[in-house]
Amino acid sequence: MSRAFATLLLAASTLVLSASAETVAITHGKIETVSAAGTIEDGTLVLKDGKITAVGAHVAIPANARIIDAKGSVVTPGIFAVSSDLSVMEVEGVRNTHEESSKLGAAFDVQYGVNPASTLIPLVRQGGVTRAMVTPVAPHGREGDQDENAGEEYTAGDTNDGVNASSLFAGLAAGLRLNVGVAEPVFAPKAAMVADLGDDGARVAGSHGAALQLLKSALDDARFYAKRRSAYENGQSRSFALAREEMEALQPVLNGKIPLLVRVHSAGDIRQLLKLAKEEHIKLVLEGAEEAWLVGDALAASKTPVIIDTEADLPQQFETLGARLDNAARLQKAGVLVAITGNHSTAMLRQARFNAGTAVANGLAYEDALAAITANPARIWGLSEHLGSLAPGKDADVVIWNGDPLETSTWPLAVFIAGAEQPDTSRAFQLRDRYLHADDGLPPAYH
């Protein structure tokens, strides 16, 4: 290691440590706590040792605190990207930057593929996103993913038809913290198992119904295997469709420790899946779920949360004929826990907050929409003890906005992750500033 590099590393770690250790008081904020405390119109928030230590209208400010006068700006919890490709797909059109596995199936654990150096982490952070659940995508499940150059705006005509797909399972998800300078950003490994039903599942099993049967058979295999591991090791067991490591990876789903995230779309598939989950005693999270509003009562009764794109209002496929703009509002009314995503792909991850705004325009209450991108993702992934709202004891993921965070006209003025203020930079900002620079006769490469 060169001396200069060592010094840099030391400087970086000092910066992060000192920033984490910093005590900050954000005063005169319009604080959206996204908790029982609701909105505090003129409040103070204290961050210390990476945690929130106080929030309220009348809060004592510690003597050593750096005071940030928010001057009426809106203060919210950091946005939690509830399901994303962040750091496991740098450029969609470049296959070598994708982390996915057709070979490992359920045993693929995305935490090993996370790229802490992704240029998209700083970009997304500048949209107020502080945490992201990385949910792997099976190689068959990504639109237009048939060759290394196919990451295309769809009009180039790529289709998925006829792709050989091997597994219903995409693998294990991992939660990321988006702090600058963190070599190990995974803070919640193995947070969920991911599977595809619907059209994507049909590419593996042959049809929608066959995919459901294949899922049930896989869970049965894994359960049977776990009871007879020694017989299996001694070669005295029946054969299984899944490999040993896949059946091992499914155990936390079977014993209820982690949810099965299922990408599913039609009301019919959702009903069948809920039945299956009841029989198998597993916890579900649904993603996509364009027709979930038709099954609201059953989803609420089974306490099944859903992750939806609130812009989905077209019959994109025969499995989403009932897509509606008020899916979120109707589900919320039915008592379903709803989280809102931007586009799954990183390029538009920043739009989750605008999609929450779209949900408000289509009938969802403002506080519910804000929860759908902060507190609800934390609840869905079992992380609400530490994340998702502004309350004493929670991790200090905090964003100060120059206005309504769901509006198109706003941006973050400051982003804190675990108490550390994050730098206002990204590769995109560097490009922007380089070409804004006044022409001094030298090419932009000198700026």
Next chain:
Amino acid sequence: MGELRVKRLCAAALAALVLCGCATTGGEKAAKADASTKPLVMGLDASLNPDPFPSTYKPLPSRPTAIVGANILTATGQEIDGGVVVMTAGKIIAVGPSGTAVPQGAVVIDGTGKWVTPGVIDAHSHLGVYPTPAVQARSDGNEMTDPNTAQVWAEHSIWPADPGFNRARAGGVTTLEILPGSANLFGGRAAIIKNVPSLTYQGMKFPGAPYGLKMACGENPKRVYGSMHRSPSTEMGNVAGYRKAWIDAAEYKRKWDEYHAKAAKGEKAEPPKRDLTLDTLSGVLRGEILVQNHCYRADEMATMIDISHEFGFHVAMFHHASEGYKAADMLVKEGVCIATWADWANFKMESLDGIEANAAIAFKKGVCVVIHSDDETITQHLNQEAAIAMAAGNRIGLAITRADAIAWITANPAKAIGVLDKTGTLEAGKAGDVVLWNRDPFSVYAKADKVFIDGALTYDRFDPHYQPKSDFELGQPGQGEFQ
């Protein structure tokens, strides 16, 4: 990959059209008589019938209408608070401040607290040609059988029952340019349509609008044909392909010009064989068809501009144009518009340097900026897409106003697709293509309350009678109800 499995058309020669080109032996007099007495049948000479699939569009029934008290963004740089817009007989007849005269008998709509803009124009749409549901049987947007398919016309692929048209109208979209896809160097002709429900595409075609020619730079053509082991397989192959086609087009144009000149003088002339591909390209050289060029990178834009100089045509607009902000000076000098998104970038190498401030920086440097969709969802909220692009500029102090940004989705696309003399702004004499929004249209919470096309109410958020549904959606879950 889809395009690999597309069955290649056998390179069958076009069925030979037997033209009356045989030499006659009757001397000059007889030849003169021949040429003057035997004009070509209409289908053999494009100039005899330049509009073989004519528009049958008729505006829907309308009544004289005045919107009173709304904040008006005219897209000519004006913002009028609490003003008046009056439409009669399909046209805007007055736009002015409070107190502007309203004709007797006009339907008066109270616009207090609301906003009025020109109808939104999406200059890059594949509605109808890549409709929903997105099934193979309706995937008609790319004729991926040759790098030059200038002979195909997007309108022939439009499925008018695409539910996406209705969704787009609910988002205020009144005019669209429907383009072929970007798999080919020359994708074919683009059609301009009015966004009204219709049994046929002819019933949607914008009367008097010019055709566009879709061209594509960069990764798509060389990937599609390179993977078939055909040219182009590289950037340099792309450029050779464009130049070869323009050489052929120039030669074709010369032959037809010569023929027409001779025929006009009554001289003997042998008509060239009509070629649909070269008809379209020579239409560009004649200035009748506007080049709409999918092109992401600044350096590729420079190449395309050089080619336009070499062959004497003009590029109307670079589409997607992720690096427009790098090319601003060149774009201003050449008078080329750019159409881009707010923040769709990074999905392939040629979009890697796309930034949210692209539109804002280019605009401030004087470029004609358009926010487009290329997408059946984004087209439903181009107002908000423009708002995100505007905010990215304001984040760095560029002070872009609503009056500026509204032109990105109305007047500027109208200019780039060649219909600014007919629509795109709120001015007396223009078409009554008007949207009444429930609030500031750049808000994430904004909704179109009423959408007028040629003065006729075509969508009303509160009246189910004015929420048309596609045939396809009847009897299906949701029945075409999307809100």
